[in-house]
Amino acid sequence: MIQKPKIKTNRALFSSGPCAKYPGWDINNLDTTILGRSHRAKQPKNFIEYSINLTAELLELPKDYKVAIVPASDTGAFELAMWNLLGSRPIDVFAWESFGKGWVTDIINQLNLSNVNKIEAEYGFLPDLSKANPKNDIVFTLNGTTSGVKVPDLNWIDNNREGLTLCDATSGLFAQNVDWSKLDVTTFSWQKVLGGEAQHGMIILSPRAIDRINTYNPDWPMPKIFRIKKSGKVDESIFTGSTINTPSLMCVADYVSALEWAKKSGGLKKLIEIANSNLDIISQWVEKNNWISFLAQDKETISNTSVCLEFASKSPDGDDLDTAALSKDIQKILEEEQIGYDIGAYRDAPPGLRIWVGATVEPQDVSILLEWIEWAYFSIIQKQ
Numbered sequence: 001m002i003q004k005p006k007i008k009t010n011r012a013l014f015s016s017g018p019c020a021k022y023p024g025w026d027i028n029n030l031d032t033t034i035l036g037r038s039h040r041a042k043q044p045k046n047f048i049e050y051s052i053n054l055t056a057e058l059l060e061l062p063k064d065y066k067v068a069i070v071p072a073s074d075t076g077a078f079e080l081a082m083w084n085l086l087g088s089r090p091i092d093v094f095a096w097e098s099f100g101k102g103w104v105t106d107i108i109n110q111l112n113l114s115n116v117n118k119i120e121a122e123y124g125f126l127p128d129l130s131k132a133n134p135k136n137d138i139v140f141t142l143n144g145t146t147s148g149v150k151v152p153d154l155n156w157i158d159n160n161r162e163g164l165t166l167c168d169a170t171s172g173l174f175a176q177n178v179d180w181s182k183l184d185v186t187t188f189s190w191q192k193v194l195g196g197e198a199q200h201g202m203i204i205l206s207p208r209a210i211d212r213i214n215t216y217n218p219d220w221p222m223p224k225i226f227r228i229k230k231s232g233k234v235d236e237s238i239f240t241g242s243t244i245n246t247p248s249l250m251c252v253a254d255y256v257s258a259l260e261w262a263k264k265s266g267g268l269k270k271l272i273e274i275a276n277s278n279l280d281i282i283s284q285w286v287e288k289n290n291w292i293s294f295l296a297q298d299k300e301t302i303s304n305t306s307v308c309l310e311f312a313s314k315s316p317d318g319d320d321l322d323t324a325a326l327s328k329d330i331q332k333i334l335e336e337e338q339i340g341y342d343i344g345a346y347r348d349a350p351p352g353l354r355i356w357v358g359a360t361v362e363p364q365d366v367s368i369l370l371e372w373i374e375w376a377y378f379s380i381i382q383k384q
């Protein structure tokens with residue numbers, strides 16, 4: 001019988017969004033001087049612009065890439081991108097889990113675009129990225145949060161492409177290196193790798209994406225919430241702190257504090273290192289335990305933020321297991337013990353566990369969590 005671990009996690013926060021705040025986060029440390037002011041006044045607008053500039057600095061964006069804050073989290077940012085940019089040429093859309101499949105549905109059933117190549121794969125796999133046609137627009141997810149499968153690199157994107165790339169990068173940015181020359185439109189939200197608050201979307205545009213916005217007018221009506229053009233051209237003021245509608249200045253203050261923490265901690269390199277070492281801890285543990293495995297089938301594609309694991313259908317003693325029930329029971333025990341919250345697989349994904357290990361999660365907590373998962377697993381199966 002395996003011993004119940006004695007040490008508890010320092011923080012039991014492993015949700016894949018909203019994700020854990022950075023270590024040492026304290027609401028009293030937020031710069032709240034602009035609360036209660038108009039977001040269009042000089043000082044608050046400068047503060048918003050500061051958050052945009054710090055984002056660009058930390059992500060090491062090329063100087064000619066532009067960043068804006070838009071409504072409605074990553075979903076808002078990605079929808080805004082699709083509504084403003086798609087429709088002028090054929091589309092290759094790659095999907096391998098819930099969020100990517102959602103973009104496929106929107107392109108085909110909401111925007112009603114017909115010249116669309118769907119290139120899909122089941123949970124655990126990546127679709128055939130070599131099918132990307134450089135003449136087409138390419139839509140994809142950087143890190144499939146619900147399957148724990150990421151694109152290992154962006155080398156499959158042609159440097160001389162004619163179409164644009166639209167990348168939903170919300171659970172990968174600040175944890176994974178990206179070659180910006182391959183990305184034209186990139187979106188994310190604050191509550192993922194930096195542990196900020198939800199409901200604000202970020203959009204990063206390459207010069208070619210801005211050129212498309214300036215020269216292409218989709219033939220569908222544009223809801224106000226997606227309108228980023230003024231007199232037919234992109235409204236440049238969104239890149240310097242103006243917003244389409246009112247942002248939460250409290251959330252901006254929180255985002256700035258996360259960005260400053262990231263910068264002080266060693267910047268992008270350090271954030272990536274933390275996520276990688278968290279994944280290493282899990283990889284070594286999975287290697288030792290043949291009753292659990294990554295949902296991602298190819299090692300190169302295993303996410304270093306949303307790590308998805310599945311249980312073997314037989315116990316080490318050869319008994320059949322109901323893996324969905326087992327996974328639920330483990331989650332319940334870990335929650336009751338206050339060791340790990342929100343580690344269940346996403347509702348549309350195969351049953352199992354999903355552990356967020358982005359840069360705000362401390363390696364020591366990951367190690368402790370795994371000991372408890374092991375203990376919970378054996379406690380449950382030995383009772384059966």
Ligand SMILES: Cc1ncc(COP(=O)(O)O)c(C=O)c1O
Binds near residue numbers: 171199
């Ligand atoms: C890959 C991906 N895309 C989109 C979303 C939706 O993000 P938001 O809730 O910020 O709109 C998520 C959320 O988990 C996600 O992981």
